[in-house]
Amino acid sequence: MLIDDKELTARLRQVKTIAVVGASDKPGRPVDRVGRYLIEAGYTVIPVHPKRGAIWGLPAYASLADVPGPIDLIDLFRAPENCPAHAAETVALSPPPALFWMQSGIDSPEARAILAASPVQVVADRCLMVDHRRLLGNGK
Numbered sequence: 001m002l003i004d005d006k007e008l009t010a011r012l013r014q015v016k017t018i019a020v021v022g023a024s025d026k027p028g029r030p031v032d033r034v035g036r037y038l039i040e041a042g043y044t045v046i047p048v049h050p051k052r053g054a055i056w057g058l059p060a061y062a063s064l065a066d067v068p069g070p071i072d073l074i075d076l077f078r079a080p081e082n083c084p085a086h087a088a089e090t091v092a093l094s095p096p097p098a099l100f101w102m103q104s105g106i107d108s109p110e111a112r113a114i115l116a117a118s119p120v121q122v123v124a125d126r127c128l129m130v131d132h133r134r135l136l137g138n139g140k
Contacts, residue, residue, distance in 0.1 A: 003121060009135045011098055011121065015072040016044055018128075019064060019097075021086055022077035023047030023055045030103070031077040034129045038075075041132065046071065064089040073099040075128050076106060083108035087115050096120050101128050 003011075018038055024031050035056055039045050047055035050062045061067045064074065064086065074090055074097050076083060083102060090100055091114060100120050102108065107124040115122050 003123060005135060008123070008131065012132060012136055014098065017046065017069070017071050018043050018073045018075055019046045019048050019061075019067055019071045020075045020077065021048040021064065023049050023052070023060060024077075025055045030127075034075070034077075034103070034127070037129045037132075041136075064093060070095050071097045073097055073101060073128075075101045075103065077103050078106070080106055080108045080111075083111035084114055087111035090115065090120060091118050099123060101126070103127055104130075 020031065020035050022031060023035055026032055035045060035047070039056060045056065045058060046067050047058055047060040048064060048067065049055060049060045052060045054060055064071070071093065074086070076086055078086065083106065087100065090097060096119055098121060100115055100122050102124040104125060104127045112122050
């Protein structure tokens with residue numbers, strides 16, 4: 001289901017914690033720009049990467065299941081073929097996040113199907129940073 005700007009704005013205002021799956025602090029990469037933007041916007045950002053211990057000076061976790069505490073939004077920077085596995089991880093989280101966000105150029109019908117019966121709203125092929133700036137400016 002397509003989420004409209006009014007609903008998306010309301011949901012983004014409620015978000016406090018964002019897990020960035022596929023996080024990387026390599027300069028010039030989109031994930032690095034978006035991750036740093038989210039940190040500067042005041043969110044608690046949790047990098048998720050299976051082989052890194054820290055990213056952006058923050059502790060990184062190998063999987064969503066390893067993240068201590070609730071996650072409000074999952075921001076995916078992974079290829080579409082990896083998204084169903086992350087959707088399955090998301091369904092297992094308690095409490096569930098409000099949003100499962102697949103970044104620009106990323107969509108997965110399989111991930112959508114996995115999340116369809118859950119309360120998690122799916123956003124696909126959109127940049128979280130671009131939408132955040134457009135709808136909320138620099139702050140929450």
